[in-house]
Amino acid sequence: AAKYGLQSGDEITAINGEEMSTWEGIRENVLYTQFEDDLTVDVQRDGEALTIEIPRKAIENISVDEIGISPEGAQTFIGGVEPGLPASRAGLKESDIFVNIDDDPIYMPTDVITSVSRNPEKPIKIVWERDGKTMQSMITPTANGKIGVIPISRIPGPVTTVHYGVFEALVVGVKGLVRVTDVFLTNIWHIIIGEASFKQSIGGPVKIAEMAAQSAEAGIFSFLSLMALLSISLAIINIFPIPALDGGHLVFLIFEGLFRREVPNKIKIAMQQAGMVLLLALMIFVIYNDIF
Numbered sequence: 001a002a003k004y005g006l007q008s009g010d011e012i013t014a015i016n017g018e019e020m021s022t023w024e025g026i027r028e029n030v031l032y033t034q035f036e037d038d039l040t041v042d043v044q045r046d047g048e049a050l051t052i053e054i055p056r057k058a059i060e061n062i063s064v065d066e067i068g069i070s071p072e073g074a075q076t077f078i079g080g081v082e083p084g085l086p087a088s089r090a091g092l093k094e095s096d097i098f099v100n101i102d103d104d105p106i107y108m109p110t111d112v113i114t115s116v117s118r119n120p121e122k123p124i125k126i127v128w129e130r131d132g133k134t135m136q137s138m139i140t141p142t143a144n145g146k147i148g149v150i151p152i153s154r155i156p157g158p159v160t161t162v163h164y165g166v167f168e169a170l171v172v173g174v175k176g177l178v179r180v181t182d183v184f185l186t187n188i189w190h191i192i193i194g195e196a197s198f199k200q201s202i203g204g205p206v207k208i209a210e211m212a213a214q215s216a217e218a219g220i221f222s223f224l225s226l227m228a229l230l231s232i233s234l235a236i237i238n239i240f241p242i243p244a245l246d247g248g249h250l251v252f253l254i255f256e257g258l259f260r261r262e263v264p265n266k267i268k269i270a271m272q273q274a275g276m277v278l279l280l281a282l283m284i285f286v287i288y289n290d291i292f
Contacts, residue, residue, distance in 0.1 A: 005052045006069060007045065014042040023071045023155055070107045073156040078128075078149050080213050085148025090137040092128065092149060099127040099134065109151035117145035144292055150213055180232055204286030243275030
């Protein structure tokens with residue numbers, strides 16, 4: 001964000017022509033913007049209206065954290081500490097608030113992840129707050145650049161709850177489903193053509209558990225939203241034309257309907273087995289990727 005002209009104290013008024021009035025709106029707009037679109041950010045700075053262009057290719061992952069912005073007063077606290085890892089041994093506890101790492105201020109979870117991951121097996125100074133008291137310790141990340149904490153954002157300010165009627169909720173829900181499906185399929189396409197990192201785009205049980213913990217800390221609505229996203233993702237994956245998935249069975253049915261003859265059982269069994277091997281290999285990869 002700083003590279004392309006955003007500054008501390010800027011007030012974001014619109015993104016890609018859509019007016020912004022809440023931080024959640026900014027997050028959703030950045031997430032759901034098509035991958036190939038640049039971001040046009042309108043801001044107010046010292047009473048002056050400015051427009052800032054951020055190329056989509058400059059954003060590695062689709063989130064406001066990756067752009068490098070956070071709302072005024074945002075804090076990053078610890079949502080969980082893994083026993084036996086450096087953070088636990090140094091005395092860090094759940095709900096501690098990060099202040100800085102090696103004198104670099106911490107504004108958002110990605111600041112913690114970046115500062116820690118770039119210093120594997122090298123001591124770093126971490127300063128945090130607990131019950132109004134400032135504490136610090138030299139902590140050495142593991143060989144894979146982790147200290148064993150789940151950093152979570154805490155956004156200040158009032159919360160506005162919007163109530164919908166039954167039919168209004170249905171319309172909003174369908175629109176949300178379409179947007180999520182569009183983002184998911186677009187991400188898959190960019191993985192296929194090599195414009196998105198497969199390793200960074202895919203998460204397994206460990207990653208899902210971390211995200212579930214973070215969303216649970218944020219509240220029941222955030223947690224249920226994550227569960228809905230996972231359900232949509234699984235439903236979409238299930239209709240991919242891969243043997244052993246429902247999409248693979250659908251391909252067989254379409255073939256049989258077009259050519260008026262059944263696919264031989266030997267071919268079905270062989271393709272089902274190949275599909276299972278592919279799925280098992282993918283599961284092993286994502287679990288390994290989560291851990292290491």
